Amino acid sequence: MRTLGIVGTGLIGGSVALACRERGIFDEFAGLDKDCSKLEIAIQLGVCDRPLTSGENLDAICVSVPTGSIASTIESLSTQFSADVPIFDVGSVKGSILKELHEVPENFVPSHPIAGSEKSGAHEARADLFNDSVCVITPSSGTNSRCVDRVKKIWEGIGARVIELSPETHDVSLGLTSHLPHLLSYAIVEMLSEENEIAHGLVGTGFKDFSRIAEGDARVWSDILSANAGVLAEQTDQLIEKLLEIVRLAQTDKRALSKRIDLVRSFRQSLYD
Amino acid sequence: MRTLGIVGTGLIGGSVALACRERGIFDEFAGLDKDCSKLEIAIQLGVCDRPLTSGENLDAICVSVPTGSIASTIESLSTQFSADVPIFDVGSVKGSILKELHEVPENFVPSHPIAGSEKSGAHEARADLFNDSVCVITPSSGTNSRCVDRVKKIWEGIGARVIELSPETHDVSLGLTSHLPHLLSYAIVEMLSEENEIAHGLVGTGFKDFSRIAEGDARVWSDILSANAGVLAEQTDQLIEKLLEIVRLAQTDKRALSKRIDLVRSFRQSLYD
Numbered sequence: 001m002r003t004l005g006i007v008g009t010g011l012i013g014g015s016v017a018l019a020c021r022e023r024g025i026f027d028e029f030a031g032l033d034k035d036c037s038k039l040e041i042a043i044q045l046g047v048c049d050r051p052l053t054s055g056e057n058l059d060a061i062c063v064s065v066p067t068g069s070i071a072s073t074i075e076s077l078s079t080q081f082s083a084d085v086p087i088f089d090v091g092s093v094k095g096s097i098l099k100e101l102h103e104v105p106e107n108f109v110p111s112h113p114i115a116g117s118e119k120s121g122a123h124e125a126r127a128d129l130f131n132d133s134v135c136v137i138t139p140s141s142g143t144n145s146r147c148v149d150r151v152k153k154i155w156e157g158i159g160a161r162v163i164e165l166s167p168e169t170h171d172v173s174l175g176l177t178s179h180l181p182h183l184l185s186y187a188i189v190e191m192l193s194e195e196n197e198i199a200h201g202l203v204g205t206g207f208k209d210f211s212r213i214a215e216g217d218a219r220v221w222s223d224i225l226s227a228n229a230g231v232l233a234e235q236t237d238q239l240i241e242k243l244l245e246i247v248r249l250a251q252t253d254k255r256a257l258s259k260r261i262d263l264v265r266s267f268r269q270s271l272y273d
Numbered sequence: 274m275r276t277l278g279i280v281g282t283g284l285i286g287g288s289v290a291l292a293c294r295e296r297g298i299f300d301e302f303a304g305l306d307k308d309c310s311k312l313e314i315a316i317q318l319g320v321c322d323r324p325l326t327s328g329e330n331l332d333a334i335c336v337s338v339p340t341g342s343i344a345s346t347i348e349s350l351s352t353q354f355s356a357d358v359p360i361f362d363v364g365s366v367k368g369s370i371l372k373e374l375h376e377v378p379e380n381f382v383p384s385h386p387i388a389g390s391e392k393s394g395a396h397e398a399r400a401d402l403f404n405d406s407v408c409v410i411t412p413s414s415g416t417n418s419r420c421v422d423r424v425k426k427i428w429e430g431i432g433a434r435v436i437e438l439s440p441e442t443h444d445v446s447l448g449l450t451s452h453l454p455h456l457l458s459y460a461i462v463e464m465l466s467e468e469n470e471i472a473h474g475l476v477g478t479g480f481k482d483f484s485r486i487a488e489g490d491a492r493v494w495s496d497i498l499s500a501n502a503g504v505l506a507e508q509t510d511q512l513i514e515k516l517l518e519i520v521r522l523a524q525t526d527k528r529a530l531s532k533r534i535d536l537v538r539s540f541r542q543s544l545y546d
Contacts, residue, residue, distance in 0.1 A: 068527070114477045134474060165471065173472035176465055181483045184457045186537045187515040191508070192449055193540040198438065199446035201407060203544055204387045209482040210454045214534075214541045222523075222531035229523040235464070236520050240513050242460040247509050250495075250502040254341070258495035264459045267466040268487045271476055 003028040005052050005061035005081075007073060009042035012090045012116060013064030014125025017047050019158035022127040026059060034065075042122040054080045060150060063089040068223035071100035078105045086147035088154070092174060093227035094138045094167035106144040109151040112136045112170065113160055118215040128159070135160035136174075138167045175231040180239065182221060183232065185214040276301040278325050278334035278354075280346060282315035285363045285389060286337030287398025290320050292431035295400040299332060307338075315395040327353045333423060336362040341496035344373035351378045359420035361427070365447060366500035367411045367440035379417040382424040385409045385443065386433055387451075391488040401432070408433035409447075411440045448504040453512065455494060456505065458487040 004026040006013045017029040031048030033039040042048045052058075058081060065073050070091045077087060088111040091097055098104055115133040117124070135155040139148045152162050165173075189211050192199060225232060249257040277299040279286045290302040304321030306312040315321045325331075331354060338346050343364045350360060361384040364370055371377055388406040390397070408428040412421045425435050438446075462484050465472060498505060522530040 114475055117478065133477070136475065163471075163474070169471060173468070173475045176461070176468060176472055177476045177480045180464075181461055181480055183516060183519055184461065185483065186519060186534060187512055188449070188454055188457065189537045189541050190515060190533075191453075191512060192544075193537070195446065195449060198436075198442060199449055200544060201436070202387055202409065202446045203450045204406070205390065206486045207450045207454060208545060209485050210458065211541055211544075212482050213479045215538055218531045218535035218538055222527050222534055225519075225523040226527040226530060229520065232523055233520050236516050239460055239464060240516070242463060243456060243509050243513065246456055246459060246498075247502065247506050250498040250505055254495050254499040257499060258491045260463075261459060261495055262491035264462045264466065265488055265491055268462050268484055271465075271473060271484075272481060 001028055002026045002059045003030055003057070005030050005032065005058045006042075006048055007032045007052070007061060007063045007077065008065035009033045009039050009048055009122050010064060011120050011122070011124045012113070012129075013062055014042055014045075014047040014122035015115075015127070015129035016062050016064065016090070016158070017042075018125050018127035019130055020154065023157050025154060025157045030056070030058070038122065045122055045125075047122045047125055057082070058085050060154065061085060061087045063087060063091075066220050066223045067091045067093050067097070067227045070097045074101065074105065074108055078108075083107055084144070084147075086144075086150045088137075088151045091227075092178065092224045094136075094170045096171075096227035098138075098140075098167055104140065104142065106142060107147045109143060109147050110138045110167065111151060111155065112138075112174070113155065114174075115160075118212055120217045120220070130155070131159035133160045135162050136165050136170050137162055138165055138170050171228050171231050172235075175228055175235050179225055179228050179232055180235050182213050182216070183225065183236065184239075185211050189214045274301055275299045275332045276303055276330070278303050278305065278331045279315075279321055280305045280325070280334060280336045280350065281338035282306045282312050282321055282395050283337060284393050284395070284397045285386070285402075286335055287315055287318075287320040287395035288388075288400070288402035289335050289337065289363070289431070290315075291398050291400040292403055293427065296430050298427060298430045303329070303331070311395065318395055318398075320395045320398055330355075331358050333427065334358060334360045336360060339493050339496045340364045340366050340370070340500045343370045347374065347378065347381055356380055357417070357420075359417075359423045361410075361424045364500075365451065365497045367409075367443045369444075369500035371411075371413075371440055377413065377415065379415060380420045382416060382420050383411045383440065384424060384428065385411075385447070386428065387447075388433075391485055393490045393493070403428070404432035406433045408435050409438050409443050410435055411438055411443055444501050444504050445508075448501055448508050452498055452501050452505055453508050455486050455489070456498065456509065457512075458484050462487045 009031045030052035032052040113135040282304045302321045303325035305325040386408040
């Protein structure tokens, strides 16, 4: 009987469980959640089979709690489970977790599956969430290579392509592709909320898609933005420069603006070809 | 035989034609396009029936050319067609068009259907594009009220709810719900294009939705941003204040950030309930 511990039984943890079950990577899923009602729901839904008990034999542990609680969760798990059980998280920021840990356990393989949605909760979990996705892992030279291999195989087994990066490269890249877009989406939606109701009625499908990410769980996202605040501040400054440049072109040189937009457009197309 | 002139036979003009044909609002569609090959395609596709000829009898004219060419197109049409034929445009900015016109024709009813997509061309035209959409019209006290009524009925006939606003209110509202989001999307996609290829591979579905609007036609969008550059500059300054505020919270007060995100989230939900 191969058992995976799922610590944090929400959308991502639940999806890891469903995907591993469907692919037969583990036979049993033992859940743990600070919020007992969430664990009950995950068990009722068949996402997890039973509660996880301290000290039991496990084959691996998936930590899928909000970013700000990952380090303390891993420290607590390290005292309860054997040091050769691979532990992996799913957090959206990597540097801050490693900094927060007093000692980085050898069996901890930092992971970030680039998959998810603005939804949350085990009832939104899907076995196909990681199909054709990318999962970044950021092991260090001290990480147990057997644990790295095992965690890699789990992610690959549920459909992800695994990329190994340094925590710093991960955080800068994700700052740009995820954290900064969230910040922008929040700012625009907040501006609109302060406008009169006429403007609220004038949102089309473009605004809808642009602002979908603003619906992500507030706790999860305040954790992420705070954990990557240094990178976010730098990238925001760079972005502001760009915004002012483009506005200047709109005011003074429509032709140059058109050329610039066309380059952006081609690049965007190439991303999703 | 009721004939609608379609000047500019792209996505929006083509969709007006298809929708009016389906609902039986006009019997015949006569097209005109600076780019002859585009008109040919629209006729081949059955979006338009035949080319529009100067001076002929029409029942209404839809001007669906890029924002920067609307004023000159209307001036040219005013010399070629009877002054009691309603003319309406579909431009995304209203104030600049009225300013550019040396004299605002009485039969011109400025319109902006809040519908569309990042696609372009008559082959993308759809009869249902305006279903459940909003169309803003910005007539002035001098506009012929018979023409206003006629144009209102056309938009309502093809599924839009018509709202009457001042050109200024329209441009401020759309600045926020459409032009500023486009600017942000361009800036982020451009920043990503300047990063290394590792980051290019780390774009998830959130980034995809956020950046979809960056794929709109460059000529169309450079026209729009330029036409509304004054509003855009002001709103960009307001946005920058907000971005810096939120980043400051990420650096110093995660709790306050979480509360702020949660309010944004609730407002976003209320928009699309």
